[in-house]
Amino acid sequence: MNQEMRQFLKDITYYSSLGLSIALAIFIGLFLGIFLDQYVLGIPPICTLSGLGLGIAAGFRNIYLAMKKSQSL
Numbered sequence: 001m002n003q004e005m006r007q008f009l010k011d012i013t014y015y016s017s018l019g020l021s022i023a024l025a026i027f028i029g030l031f032l033g034i035f036l037d038q039y040v041l042g043i044p045p046i047c048t049l050s051g052l053g054l055g056i057a058a059g060f061r062n063i064y065l066a067m068k069k070s071q072s073l
Contacts, residue, residue: 018066022059029055 033051037044 014069015066018062021062025058025062026052026055029053029058 029051030048031051033048033054036047036051041047
């Protein structure tokens with residue numbers, strides 16, 4: 001296998017895992033907010049929405065880092 005093919009497979013692997021990392025960031029933020037609302041603080045919508053917002057922000061950060069990496073190639 002030549003060097004170009006290895007780099008191509010490496011890039012495909014990275015970008016296909018990007019979708020998974022975005023989804024995980026959103027769900028982790030959401031479920032952490034739900035957990036805090038139900039078991040710790042008891043103020044239902046505030047932590048859930050905050051966790052969801054932070055998860056979405058983390059997902060966009062992952063997209064930004066991927067775009068930055070692809071531009072430097």
